[in-house]
Amino acid sequence: MRIAQVAPPWLAVPPKGYGGIEWVVALAADGLVERGHDVTLFATGDSVTKAKLEYVVETAPGPPAINSIVLDTTHTLKCFEDPSQFDVYHVHTPFSALTTGIESGVPVVHTLHGSFTDEMRDLYGRVGNRGWFVAISEAQKNDMPELNYGGVVYNGIDIDLYPLREKKEDYLLFLGRAARVKGLRRAVETALLTGDHLVVAVKVANEDEFDEWAEVQKMLPKDTEILYEIPLAQKNDLIANAKAVLFPIDWMEPFGLVMTESMACGTPVIATPRGSVPEVIVDGKTGFIVSVENYPEEAAAALQRLGEISSTECRAHVQGKFSKEAMVEGYEKVFERAIGK
Numbered sequence: 001m002r003i004a005q006v007a008p009p010w011l012a013v014p015p016k017g018y019g020g021i022e023w024v025v026a027l028a029a030d031g032l033v034e035r036g037h038d039v040t041l042f043a044t045g046d047s048v049t050k051a052k053l054e055y056v057v058e059t060a061p062g063p064p065a066i067n068s069i070v071l072d073t074t075h076t077l078k079c080f081e082d083p084s085q086f087d088v089y090h091v092h093t094p095f096s097a098l099t100t101g102i103e104s105g106v107p108v109v110h111t112l113h114g115s116f117t118d119e120m121r122d123l124y125g126r127v128g129n130r131g132w133f134v135a136i137s138e139a140q141k142n143d144m145p146e147l148n149y150g151g152v153v154y155n156g157i158d159i160d161l162y163p164l165r166e167k168k169e170d171y172l173l174f175l176g177r178a179a180r181v182k183g184l185r186r187a188v189e190t191a192l193l194t195g196d197h198l199v200v201a202v203k204v205a206n207e208d209e210f211d212e213w214a215e216v217q218k219m220l221p222k223d224t225e226i227l228y229e230i231p232l233a234q235k236n237d238l239i240a241n242a243k244a245v246l247f248p249i250d251w252m253e254p255f256g257l258v259m260t261e262s263m264a265c266g267t268p269v270i271a272t273p274r275g276s277v278p279e280v281i282v283d284g285k286t287g288f289i290v291s292v293e294n295y296p297e298e299a300a301a302a303l304q305r306l307g308e309i310s311s312t313e314c315r316a317h318v319q320g321k322f323s324k325e326a327m328v329e330g331y332e333k334v335f336e337r338a339i340g341k
Contacts, residue, residue, distance in 0.1 A: 001335055002038045004086045005029045005051065006101075008093040009075035010068070012060040013047040017229045020257050021113045024155050024327075025092055031156075031328035040086070042079045054078060063205065067095075076100050088335045094123060102130035107338040109134060109150055109331075115254060116144050132338045134331070137276035140254040150334035154280075155255050156327025159319055161232065162264035165240040166311040171197040171225075172303075173242035173267075175235070175258050178204045178213040183248030183272070188219045189296040190246060194303060199238060201227040240265035243306060244287075247271035248295045256280065260322040263287070266311025270299045280322070286314045 007013050007025045014026035022043075029041045029051045039051035045058035056078050057071070065071055076096040083089070083104040091097045091110045101108035108131045114120065124133070124147055132150035135141035141152055172194075174187040184202065191198035198221060204213045220226075230238075239245060245262040246269075253275035260280065262269045269287035271277045272295060281287040286309065290298035320326070 001332075001339070002085060002087045003032055003040070003335065004079065004089045005032075005039060005041045005043075006079050006089060006091045006093065006097050007041065007043040007047075008066075009044060009056065009071050010061060010063065010066045011044070013041065013043040013049060016060075017231070020155075021092055023157075023257070024111075024113070027156055027158060027324045028090070028328060028331060031324050032331070035328060035332070042075065072096050080104055087339050090331070090335070094120065098123075098127065098131065102127055107132065107335075109334055109338050111153070112136060112140060112254065115252065116140075132334065134334055136255040137279055139252065139276045139279065143252060150337050151330060153327055153330035153334065154322050155257055155260070156322055156324040157257065157260055157264060157318070158324050159264055159315070162236050162261060163240045164264070164266045164311060164315050166266055168243040168267070169241045171199050171242055173199050173201070173238055173245045175201045175239070175245065176203065176247075178202050178209040178216065180208075180212050181249060181251035183246075183250055183292075183295070184212070184216050185219065186248035186292075186295040186299075187246040188216060188221070188224075190248075190299045191221055191224070192219070193296045194300045196303070197221075197223055197225075199225045199227070199242070201230055201235065201238060203229055236261070236265065239267055242267050244303060245269045246299065247277070248292070248299070249274050249277070250292050251275065253277075259287075260318050263314040264318040264322075266314050268306060268309040268314065270302050282317060284308065285310075286317050 011022050013022045015022040029039050029049050032039045033050040041049045041051040042054050044060040045055040056074050073096050080100050083106040089101050089108045091101050098110050111134045129148045133147045135152045176182040239262050255276050259269050263286050272292045273289050283289045288302035
C-alpha cells in the first residue's frame with residue numbers, strides 16, 4: 001500500500017523529549033516500511049524515519065507552537081498537494097488535515113489520540129462516515145460508539161528499547177504531567193503512608209499544572225527525587241529499576257504508555273480502574289488495580305504483594321499485545337478495510 005503518515009507539525013518524529021503521539025507515529029511509519037509498504041511521513045525536517053520524509057519546517061518549533069493555526073494549515077497544504085500518490089492517509093492530527101483529507105477523494109484514517117471534549121465530539125460527529133476512526137482502547141471507543149470505526153489499535157512500543165530488570169531498587173516512581181487528574185497527589189500520599197522513597201519525573205506545561213505542582217511540592221517527603229522532562233534512555237532506566245510505578249489517574253485516559261513501558265521493563269504498575277487501565281493491566285499478574293478513593297491505603301497493601309508479580313510475565317504480556325509489531329499489524333487491517341481490500 002502507498003501510505004501517507006501525517007504527524008502533527010510541532011514536534012520531531014520521534015520526539016527529542018516528551019511526545020507520546022510522535023513516538024506512535026515513528027514506530028508506525030518505520031514498521032510499515034519494514035513490512036514492505038511505500039510510506040511517506042509528513043512531519044518536521046529534523047525527524048528521523050525509514051519512510052520518505054516531507055516537511056514544511058526544517059526544525060520542530062516545539063511545544064509553544066502546538067495548535068498554531070498557520071503551521072497546522074501550511075502543513076496540511078503540503079500533505080495534500082497530490083492525494084493521488086497515496087492509497088490511504090493516516091492522519092494523527094484532528095484539525096485541518098482531517099477536514100481536508102475527508103474531501104480529498106482518498107480514504108482517511110484518523111487515530112483518536114486525545115480525549116472526547118465537547119469540541120472534539122462536535123468535530124468528529126460532523127465527519128460522519130467520510131472518514132475512518134481508530135480508537136486506542138475499547139474504553140475510548142465506548143465513550144463515543146457512534147463514530148465510523150475502522151478498529152481498535154493499541155499504542156505499541158519498541159520492546160528492545162526497554163531493559164528487563166528483575167532485581168529492583170527500593171523506590172516508587174511517578175511519571176506524568178502535573179495535571180490534577182494524573183493523580184500525583186495520590187502518589188505522594190502513598191509514599192508518605194508507606195515511607196518509601198519516591199522519584200517524580202513530572203511535566204509541567206500550563207498554568208493549571210504549574211498551580212497544582214506548586215501545591216504538591218509542599219506535600220513531598222523530604223527525600224523525594226524530582227526530575228522534569230528527561231531523555232528516553234534515562235526514563236527507561238528509571239522505570240526498569242523502580243520496584244513499582246504509580247499510575248493513580250482519575251480521568252478516562254484513552255491509553256497510557258507509561259503502563260506498557262513499565263511492564264516491558266518487568267516493573268509492576270499500581271493503577272486505578274479508569275479509562276483503558278483494565279484493558280492494559282492484568283490485575284494481580286502484571287500489576288494491581290485499586291480504587292481512586294482509597295488509593296494510598298490500597299496501593300500500600302498492593303506493595304506488600306509485589307512478590308506475586310513475575311517480571312518476565314509482565315514483559316511477555318506487552319510483547320503479545322502492545323508491541324510495535326502488534327500495532328502495525330492492527331493498522332494494516334484498518335487500512336485494508338478503509339480502501340476496500
